[in-house]
Amino acid sequence: RADAAMYAAKAAGRDRVHFFDRFMGQGAKSRLVLLEDMRAGLRENAFFLDYQPQFDLQTGNIFGAEALVRWQHPELGLLPPSEFIPHAEETGLVVELGQWVLEEACRQNKRWQSEGLGPLLVGVNVSARQFWDGDLVGQVRAAVQAAGISGEYLELEITESLLIRNRDVAIATMSELRDFGVKLAIDDFGTGYSSLAALKHLPLTRLKIDRIFTGDISSECSIMQAIITLGKELGLSVIAEGIEEEAQVHALRRFGCDEGQGFHLGRPMRADQFTKCLAGQRLQRTVNVPDYSI
Ligand code: C2E
Numbered sequence: 191r192a193d194a195a196m197y198a199a200k201a202a203g204r205d206r207v208h209f210f211d212r213f214m215g216q217g218a219k220s221r222l223v224l225l226e227d228m229r230a231g232l233r234e235n236a237f238f239l240d241y242q243p244q245f246d247l248q249t250g251n252i253f254g255a256e257a258l259v260r261w262q263h264p265e266l267g268l269l270p271p272s273e274f275i276p277h278a279e280e281t282g283l284v285v286e287l288g289q290w291v292l293e294e295a296c297r298q299n300k301r302w303q304s305e306g307l308g309p310l311l312v313g314v315n316v317s318a319r320q321f322w323d324g325d326l327v328g329q330v331r332a333a334v335q336a337a338g339i340s341g342e343y344l345e346l347e348i349t350e351s352l353l354i355r356n357r358d359v360a361i362a363t364m365s366e367l368r369d370f371g372v373k374l375a376i377d378d379f380g381t382g383y384s385s386l387a388a389l390k391h392l393p394l395t396r397l398k399i400d401r402i403f404t405g406d407i408s409s410e411c412s413i414m415q416a417i418i419t420l421g422k423e424l425g426l427s428v429i430a431e432g433i434e435e436e437a438q439v440h441a442l443r444r445f446g447c448d449e450g451q452g453f454h455l456g457r458p459m460r461a462d463q464f465t466k467c468l469a470g471q472r473l474q475r476t477v478n479v480p481d482y483s484i
């Protein structure tokens with residue numbers, strides 16, 4: 191428990207918002223301005239997605255990407271999600287923003303498939319408000335169908351804390367999404383308060399282990415190892431977030447972790463840059479394993 195509290199506090203601390211605080215400090219008028227700015231941003235295509243590659247740690251191949259939203263604000267410049275997602279969440283605009291993220295991520299995934307660079311698993315972060323107040327199942331169905339991809343190429347990332355509100359209803363929603371083929375991951379796993387045993391009844395496909403554990407991998411190897419082992423025992427794939435050093439890759443492989451994501455392996459990047467990475471990987475594969483059947 192003490193450990194869980196410490197990790198939760200660390201995770202909350204690093205997500206501290208700056209611009210948001212500044213804005214809030216200026217009172218109600220500024221909140222409205224920010225909300226209006228976000229609405230305008232949605233209308234004027236000022237939001238865009240970066241993609242961070244996800245790697246198979248055995249083969250070194252990219253198998254997927256996490257879509258991460260950014261906002262090119264007309265006056266404030268490029269804003270990371272920590273600067274506006276909390277406000278979008280508070281005002282409910284995150285439902286609309288989240289819908290756009292889903293649509294764009296699916297469209298981009300379809301582009302990669304059409305260019306012969308797939309199949310790729312693209313992960314999208316889902317906020318609590320979007321899960322509970324919006325019609326998430328409807329949003330997902332619409333995004334997948336509009337893009338013309340199969341649901342199995344979309345992964346939704348949700349957090350443990352989101353599930354607390356009503357576990358049974360959450361499971362029902364998740365099951366509906368799974369029926370649609372969509373994959374479901376727990377994001378930042380280990381920083382919430384749920385135990386691994388509590389995961390057993392959730393229709394999940396993957397655990398994303400919080401980067402705090404990756405960062406502490408030498409001192410906290412027993413926690414990392416326990417999460418990996420038990421996650422796999424539950425039949426889930428396990429991905430380590432926040433890999434910043436090669437030594438962590440080696441430790442993770444030793445612990446039987448199949449997948450990884452982090453600055454050391456690949457930073458979040460624009461879609462066109464990601465396309466180049468995928469094309470490079472394909473080229474490398476063709477060189478290494480010549481296919482004479484063509
Ligand atoms: P997250 O879902 O846990 O995403 C991972 C965050 O960790 C990203 O920050 C990514 O850039 C960063 N990261 C990746 N590898 C490393 C590493 O090796 N070291 C370190 N120190 N950081 C790493 P980003 O893009 O600023 O996103 C922050 C959070 O904002 C996300 O955390 C997610 O909770 C939220 N977010 C991002 N996009 C969306 C979105 O479209 N919708 C919603 N609702 N939330 C989003």
Ligand code: MG
Binds near residue numbers: 377
């Ligand atoms: Mg995420």
Ligand code: MG
Binds near residue numbers: 377398431
């Ligand atoms: Mg995460």
Ligand code: MG
Binds near residue numbers: 378
């Ligand atoms: Mg996070």
